[in-house]
Amino acid sequence: MTVLKPTSRPNDARFSCGPTKKRPGWELSALAAAPLGRTHRGGTPKARLAEAIERTGAILEIPDDYKVVITPASDTGAMEGAMWSMLGARGVDVLACDEFGGRWLIDARDELKPEGLTIHHAPYGQAPDYSKVDFKNDVVFTWNATAAGVRVTDGDWIKDDREGLTICDATSAAFAMGLPWDKLDVTTFSWQKCMGGEAQHGIAIFSPRARQRLREFRPSWPVPRLLQLFEAGEETAAIYEGSTINTPSLLCTEDYLDALKWAAKEGGVSALIARTQANFDALASWVEKTDWIDFLAQDPATRSTTSVTLKFSGKELEGKSEAERWAVSRRMGVLLDREEAAFDVIPHPKAPAGLRIWCGPTVDADDLVALGPWLDWAYQEALANPAD
Incomplete structure (x- = not known):
């Protein structure tokens, strides 16, 4: 199935796990x-x-x-x-x-x-x-x-x-x-x-x-x-x-x-926790309906709601080496950065290949909803064109 390039980007593409996005509306x-x-x-x-x-x-x-x-x-x-x-x-x-x-x-x-x-x-x-x-x-x-x-x-x-x-x-x-x-x-x-x-x-x-x-x-x-x-x-x-x-x-x-x-x-720590949970839920909703990605943490009780770490689970990468899987991660990162749709979403270098997306309290849930289609597109593009 061909995934068309989305036309709507997240309002803020910063999903780095540290340093993380500044609070909404921040200016110098x-x-x-x-x-x-x-x-x-x-x-x-x-x-x-x-x-x-x-x-x-x-x-x-x-x-x-x-x-x-x-x-x-x-x-x-x-x-x-x-x-x-x-x-x-x-x-x-x-x-x-x-x-x-x-x-x-x-x-x-x-x-x-x-x-x-x-x-x-x-x-x-x-x-x-x-x-x-x-x-x-x-x-x-x-x-x-x-x-x-x-x-x-x-x-x-x-x-x-x-x-x-x-x-x-x-x-x-x-x-x-x-x-x-x-x-x-x-x-x-x-x-x-x-x-x-x-x-x-x-x-x-x-x-x-x-x-x-x-x-x-x-x-x-x-x-x-x-x-x-x-x-x-x-x-x-x-x-x-x-x-x-x-x-x-x-x-x-x-x-x-x-x-x-x-x-x-915002309302103190309880409000920040609620923002984080809403962000995680928005990303988790995309993960649950996407067959090529899954949580690295298999036990739902232990899944981070901030540094959400994902692994490849699609049949397209079955039998591929970790180096080949990492090539897909890196290629996705390049594509998403180039399109200014998502910055810094590849995992830590010592983690398994996949994605790592920050969902902490300074991120907005709407941006995570908008991110999902871009990840689908980037994955397809990375598989079809492993390098320029």
Whole structure:
């Protein structure tokens, strides 16, 4: 069956899984009030950083006894700061099912090497076996595996009477999925994911138990200054008021504030979760009626609603090698980019061939509805014309 080139494009073709699309209606003028050319240590700039911290906690509805800090180096800096500053007090369980969770696994296994390390690793498209976690240990895990399209369904598997800390990479989940704060001791994410902020800045949120660890424990390994979060153990630490570990970008801070203000106007985290679900539903409706594509995550309960990762399932590619399948992915990406119908929808390079489409809260569902016919067209074109 021949698929004609669609005549109607998405209003916004940005479906990248990070950095992601900015909030609807964003314009460069939103950053006009950024206090550029000033030190971040005092006056208006420091107040802006403190406001970013306050608004983050308010939008995410974190408990009053949890604390928020801004970290350097995006979610990577936040997660590695937590791991390097806090692990080593007891055994560690690390769960991973994609490239990014695999990075925390490598940090623990090959760099920190804590005693009593247990690894729970699952292949792309599958979730780790959470029932095997030992909560006498610290537990490091990813809420949403951005490169695999697999998410944690809920926090019921985390014990209330756990002895260790839970350290959660929530960078593709915060602001888009419900997070059970009572189950999370350290939660990290970046500005560039669900809120569409600029890159290189991260957030770490600490429970009282996590702050106690930071006060009372020092690991045996040296911790680079950039990863030192020990100050966050103090209840009145300046880091909670906008005194960052290193120099932040005030332009990026203004952009993050703009996104947080938009989130508040939308109705807070519940409204952002609802937007995300509507986006996922729009894309899922197309997947369900399309015979050449399917979700990489076969268990519907574990399918990400943000970084939706899809695999080829059509008979046209049966028996083809992974390299041949990837050639189709790349060709589709070129065609969609050329037509300005969709940008950045091929999967992470280490994931199986297919598509990866962002459905987070800054995307509009109408754009995902308009995207489906373009994907059908691009797939047909990629099969018929593998290269120009």
